[in-house]
Amino acid sequence: MTRWPAAAEHFLAMTGAQAPIVQAPMAGSGGVAMAIAAMRAGAVGSLPAAMLSPDQLHAQIGEVRVAATGPLNVNFFCHTLPDPPDDTAWRALLAPFYASEGVEPGPPAPLRRPFDDALCAVIEEQRPQIVSFHFGLPEKALLDRVRAAGALVFVSATTSEEAHWLAGQGCDAIILQGAEAGGHSGWFLGARHKPTPLGALLADRPDVPVIAAGGIVDGDDVAQALRAGASAVQIGTAYLATPESFAIPAFRALLGTAAASDAAFTNLFTGREARGIRNRLIRDLGPLRVEAPPFPYASDALAPLRAAAEADGRTDYTSLWVGTGAARVRPQNAEQFTRNLAQDARTLLEASHG
Numbered sequence: 001m002t003r004w005p006a007a008a009e010h011f012l013a014m015t016g017a018q019a020p021i022v023q024a025p026m027a028g029s030g031g032v033a034m035a036i037a038a039m040r041a042g043a044v045g046s047l048p049a050a051m052l053s054p055d056q057l058h059a060q061i062g063e064v065r066v067a068a069t070g071p072l073n074v075n076f077f078c079h080t081l082p083d084p085p086d087d088t089a090w091r092a093l094l095a096p097f098y099a100s101e102g103v104e105p106g107p108p109a110p111l112r113r114p115f116d117d118a119l120c121a122v123i124e125e126q127r128p129q130i131v132s133f134h135f136g137l138p139e140k141a142l143l144d145r146v147r148a149a150g151a152l153v154f155v156s157a158t159t160s161e162e163a164h165w166l167a168g169q170g171c172d173a174i175i176l177q178g179a180e181a182g183g184h185s186g187w188f189l190g191a192r193h194k195p196t197p198l199g200a201l202l203a204d205r206p207d208v209p210v211i212a213a214g215g216i217v218d219g220d221d222v223a224q225a226l227r228a229g230a231s232a233v234q235i236g237t238a239y240l241a242t243p244e245s246f247a248i249p250a251f252r253a254l255l256g257t258a259a260a261s262d263a264a265f266t267n268l269f270t271g272r273e274a275r276g277i278r279n280r281l282i283r284d285l286g287p288l289r290v291e292a293p294p295f296p297y298a299s300d301a302l303a304p305l306r307a308a309a310e311a312d313g314r315t316d317y318t319s320l321w322v323g324t325g326a327a328r329v330r331p332q333n334a335e336q337f338t339r340n341l342a343q344d345a346r347t348l349l350e351a352s353h354g
């Protein structure tokens, strides 16, 4: 049987996966069904927990466990949650949009939660194979508990500085999140967001397993990342086009079209930089505004606008997170997509090794 490149084989041995593919956690865009599909195809399945209560997370891990075996990754955000800010300037900026949509401010929307004691207790009880973190690491006491529960620890890095720092913290694998990646940039070191191309992150990678993320949608992309030294790939955007994703129809209609390439890093939707397709809000306000309240509070005031537009089939205020591969994705079910991806990548790697 043909083997994967040595670094990928090491990843498979470490995780128990059959393909060096991680289906990316996508809070609000994927969940139980997507993780099950990816795991059935031999990849690492991921459950995003940033918008789940401990009880919801407990139930979702249980649902995955009865339907699929194989490695499960549970993903958390590690931001610090500030007190609710004064968002007067932000609401003033949004007032014309409220007027044009004919909506009123609504009740506070559910916030993205940082990893905490209660969520950690779920990990200790459910013992997933992998726990991954975005926006840095949690405090040491929590991290020690995750490790004591037997989980491998994967963390996103967006710069070489972050990758080398995380390697020094003993992470089992580092997700190199290139500037090409959809969704929130996981940056956590330094005063400013510095999007760095995936190729540059791979070229300066630390000496621990690295997982390439950003713009990877087909077998050729996977093969290239593995040839460049990645142990595995993490893929988000391509899974948005699967029936297992929660993307609304108007968002799906953009995927696979040239319009999906018109994207920017924006802080308008949550208060932190994330890569998404330009829509009315980004075009009218510009992608980065100082008035946007700190993460994760910016999403609050947008909720009524988003609901009104979506009810009308519009994506004017919806966060349309995508990576640079969004124009190349095709609708197919997540299990078949994952199998094809692994097969195509392996065929290409075999061919290149003669």
Ligand SMILES: Cc1cc2nc3c(=O)[nH]c(=O)nc-3n(C[C@H](O)[C@H](O)[C@H](O)COP(=O)(O)O)c2cc1C
Pocket (backbone or CB within 6 Å): 024, 025, 026, 027, 029, 048, 049, 050, 075, 133, 134, 156, 177, 180, 181, 182, 183, 184, 213, 214, 215, 216, 234, 235, 236, 237, 238, 321, 322, 323, 324, 325
């Ligand atoms: C819609 C969407 C939501 C995302 N949500 C999360 C998340 O909850 N946690 C996380 O660690 N990464 C999240 N990401 C980032 C992915 O983990 C990954 O870095 C990215 O999808 C890779 O780039 P690609 O989208 O080009 O495949 C998200 C990405 C997308 C597209």
